[in-house]
Amino acid sequence: MKSNPLHFYQTTPEELTNDILKGVDGKLQEFFDKLQPSKKNEEEELLTIEEALTILKCSNQTLWNWRKSGIIPSYRLGNRVYIKRSDINSKLIKQVPDDDE
Template identity: 40%
Template sequence: MENVLLSAIPVEELKGMIAEAVNNELTKHLNPVNPQPTGNELLTRKEAAKILGISLPTLLDFTKSGKITGYRIGTRVRYKRSELEQSLKQIQSVKKKGGGYAGQ
């Protein structure tokens, strides 16, 4: 049988319509709206500590000593992703050398 739905739509045309509808729905759900975070994205303390691989008390110490810059917004502190990534590079290079943190 070549046609479906009482001979109204050819089988190949129906297959194409279904494939297109499925593809459109998958594209909506698989492509994030904002795939790349911007460098100025502000992160919470927990997010910042997770990125750096340190505890919250260590993050507080680094912030107080000026090794990492925190930005106060009202009663909360936020960190810029770009600055954290730069700090992370410094921390990793110091770990490879076996010394203390570069800002010490």
């Protein structure tokens, strides 16, 4: 059995507490970052047609009509069609009409 040498460092209880808290804080931040992806990553996420249909809760024909009329832009990559989550989110925000109309 291989033995590892022990290293002793002199530290105050306050320094030890601060070091432990920094480590815990860093691990908690990593955990919460995994739970809540950054807004930018979410906004730039490309969705397949099936994923967009699930979010929009509409028929394939309706989504096709919205894409062709330019209501929701789509992007082609090879043979696949994608839609940005940010484009869907911007269309889901209720538009308040102006008082002039």
